Amino acid sequence: MSGQALAPSARHIAARAFEGYLRAGDTAVDATLGRGRDCARLCELVGETGWVFGFDVQPQALEETRALLAQRGLLPRAGLFLMGHERMAEVVPPGVRLAAFNLGWLPGHDKRLTTRTDTTLQAVEAALALLAPGGALVVCCYPGHPEGKREQDAVEAFARGLPPSLYLALFHRFVNGGPGAPSCLVVERLAPAV
Numbered sequence: 001m002s003g004q005a006l007a008p009s010a011r012h013i014a015a016r017a018f019e020g021y022l023r024a025g026d027t028a029v030d031a032t033l034g035r036g037r038d039c040a041r042l043c044e045l046v047g048e049t050g051w052v053f054g055f056d057v058q059p060q061a062l063e064e065t066r067a068l069l070a071q072r073g074l075l076p077r078a079g080l081f082l083m084g085h086e087r088m089a090e091v092v093p094p095g096v097r098l099a100a101f102n103l104g105w106l107p108g109h110d111k112r113l114t115t116r117t118d119t120t121l122q123a124v125e126a127a128l129a130l131l132a133p134g135g136a137l138v139v140c141c142y143p144g145h146p147e148g149k150r151e152q153d154a155v156e157a158f159a160r161g162l163p164p165s166l167y168l169a170l171f172h173r174f175v176n177g178g179p180g181a182p183s184c185l186v187v188e189r190l191a192p193a194v
C-alpha cells in the first residue's frame with residue numbers, strides 16, 4: 001500500500017477504535033502484550049483513574065511491556081499477567097470497555113510462539129462475555145502465515161454468527177491487498193436503548 005493512501009489500514013482501524021471507545025476511568029484488556037505498544041496506548045487513553053489488564057504467555061513480552069510502561073510513567077495503570085488470554089475471566093471482572101487482540105508472534109522473537117486458533121477463539125469469546133454495554137473487541141489478524149489465516153477465518157466466522165440485535169460486527173480488510181493483507185475485526189456490544 002502506498003504511504004500516501006488515505007484509506008485506513010487494519011492497524012489504523014484498531015487505533016481509531018481505541019480512541020473512539022475509551023474514556024478516562026475505563027477498564028481495558030490487552031490480550032496480547034507483545035512489546036507493549038498497544039498496552040501503552042490503552043493506558044494513556046484510560047487515564048490515571050482507569051485500568052488495563054494485560055496478558056502474554058512469554059516472560060520477555062511482560063518484561064518489554066513493563067519497561068515501556070515504566071519509561072512512560074504508565075505502570076501504575078496496568079496489571080500484567082503471565083497467563084494465556086483464554087484464561088482472562090479468572091482475573092478480569094465484567095465491565096470491560098475495550099479488549100484488544102493483536103495476533104501473531106512477539107516481533108523479533110521466535111515465530112513459532114504465535115497465537116493459536118483454538119485459544120484465540122476461547123479468548124475472544126471470554127472477552128466478549130466481559131464487555132460492558134457499548135464496549136468493543138478489536139482483533140487484528142495476519143493471514144500471511146497458515147495459523148494466522150486459520151485464526152482470521154475462525155474469528156470472522158464467529159463474528160458472523162453473532163446476533164445483530166446484540167452486536168455490531170465490522171470486518172475491515174483491503175480486498176486487493178493479496179492473501180496476506182492484515183485485517184481488523186471490531187465487535188461492539190450494543191447498549192440497550194433507554
Ligand SMILES: C[S@@+](CC[C@H](N)C(=O)[O-])C[C@H]1O[C@@H](n2cnc3c(N)ncnc32)[C@H](O)[C@@H]1O
Nearest residue numbers: 032033034035036037038056084085102106115
Ligand atoms: C503480535 S504480538 C502483540 C504485539 C503487541 N500488541 C504490541 O503492541 O507490541 C502477539 C503476542 O501474543 C502472544 N501470545 C501468544 N499466545 C498467547 C496467549 N495464549 N495468550 C496471550 N498472549 C499470547 C505472543 O507471545 C506475542 O507476544
